[in-house]
Amino acid sequence: AYQIWMDDFGSAYSSLNVLKDFIFDELKIDMSFLRPFTLRSRRIVTSVVRMAKLIDIHTLCEGVETEEQFVYLRDIGCEKVQGYYFGKPLPFHEAIANLQAQGIEIESPHERHFYDEIGKIDYLSAVPFAKREEYNAIATAKHLNSIPLALAVFSPDCFKVLFYNAAFEDIVQSSGVLTDVYSQEQLGKPQSYSRLSPNIRNLMDSVKVNGDGRMHATVRDQYYEIKARLMTQTDDQYCVLICVTNLSQQTQSEKTE
Numbered sequence: 001a002y003q004i005w006m007d008d009f010g011s012a013y014s015s016l017n018v019l020k021d022f023i024f025d026e027l028k029i030d031m032s033f034l035r036p037f038t039l040r041s042r043r044i045v046t047s048v049v050r051m052a053k054l055i056d057i058h059t060l061c062e063g064v065e066t067e068e069q070f071v072y073l074r075d076i077g078c079e080k081v082q083g084y085y086f087g088k089p090l091p092f093h094e095a096i097a098n099l100q101a102q103g104i105e106i107e108s109p110h111e112r113h114f115y116d117e118i119g120k121i122d123y124l125s126a127v128p129f130a131k132r133e134e135y136n137a138i139a140t141a142k143h144l145n146s147i148p149l150a151l152a153v154f155s156p157d158c159f160k161v162l163f164y165n166a167a168f169e170d171i172v173q174s175s176g177v178l179t180d181v182y183s184q185e186q187l188g189k190p191q192s193y194s195r196l197s198p199n200i201r202n203l204m205d206s207v208k209v210n211g212d213g214r215m216h217a218t219v220r221d222q223y224y225e226i227k228a229r230l231m232t233q234t235d236d237q238y239c240v241l242i243c244v245t246n247l248s249q250q251t252q253s254e255k256t257e
Contacts, residue, residue, distance in 0.1 A: 005060075009048065019055070027052050031063020031083070037072075046076045046124070053077065053122040079119035148172075148244050154204055155237040158190040162239075171244050175219050203228055208238050222248040 003025035008014050010030040033045050045061065052059045061073050064083030073081050087098045099106065107115060148171045150164035164172075164187075193201060199215055207213040207228045214227045225247050231239045 008062075010044075019057075024057055026058040026060060026080075029059060029061040029078075031061075034061070034063050034065070034069055037066070037069055042072060045073070045078070049073075049076050049078050050122060050124055053120060056120065058116065058119055077119075077121070077123055079115075150242045150244075151231075151239065152242060153237055153239050154208070158192060159196070159204075160190050161187055163187075168242075168244065171246060175222060175224060175244070175246065200226070204240060207240055208233070216247070222246055224248075 004023070005026040005028060006014050006018065006024045007028045008030040009027045010033060014030070027048070029045060029048055033041050033048075035041075049059050058080070059078045060080035060082065061078050062082050064070050064073065064081045064085045066085060069083075070081060070085055086102070086104070087095070089095075090098060096106070146167050148165070148168035150168045151162045153160055153162060196204075199217070203213050203215045203226065207230050211230045212228070214225060217224050217226065223246075225245045227243045227245070228240045231241050233239065
């Protein structure tokens with residue numbers, strides 16, 4: 001059996017469109033993403049590695065020259081790296097001797113499948129325990145974050161919910177907090193402020209001024225924290241990211257530990 005690799009991904013003809021039309025076993029990420037090794041380049045490489053894992057393609061980054069680059073690539077889950085950090089191109093026997101001198105073990109053929117499966121794990125994901133078929137289903141897109149999040153826009157005479165994920169939906173349904181305003185039927189539609197409790201309205205007013213805010217509420221003998229952060233605003237509206245946490249469950253978990 002043989003593998004098909006895409007060389008120099010991110011340059012020339014190695015484009016996203018090629019990934020859509022052909023199936024590859026591995027991506028070699030072009031060394032140009034590491035030069036210079038800026039915050040922007042790190043974010044690009046991180047996104048490429050995560051995308052590759054989602055479509056079952058292994059990753060190799062070339063042009064690694066520093067320990068900083070190597071550690072970062074390892075921490076984001078890039079499976080293989082090559083570059084002058086480990087050594088310059090050498091004849092086969094000299095290359096093997098160089099690896100042995102550095103204490104770098106050579107993978108045996110029977111270990112390849114074992115490490116290939118490990119390499120598919122996306123430990124940057126908010127839901128690392130999700131099964132492959134769960135990632136593959138378009139319907140599960142809003143399930144890919146375990147942090148309960150919602151996004152809402154507030155204007156002088158109304159508000160509307162733009163987004164909420166499955167974790168947020170679960171905690172709202174189980175708690176009774178905000179159940180009147182969060183539903184698929186109401187998503188993106190203007191709603192009256194009368195649907196919000198006075199405490200929630202006060203929280204959002206505070207967030208508009210201060211940028212961040214939080215409040216606590218007791219519902220059905222459970223203690224909840226509602227956090228909100230101002231994301232952007234204009235003269236007549238502002239957008240807030242909202243998170244609801246069941247502190248009673250967290251406290252019980254800490255006691256159990």
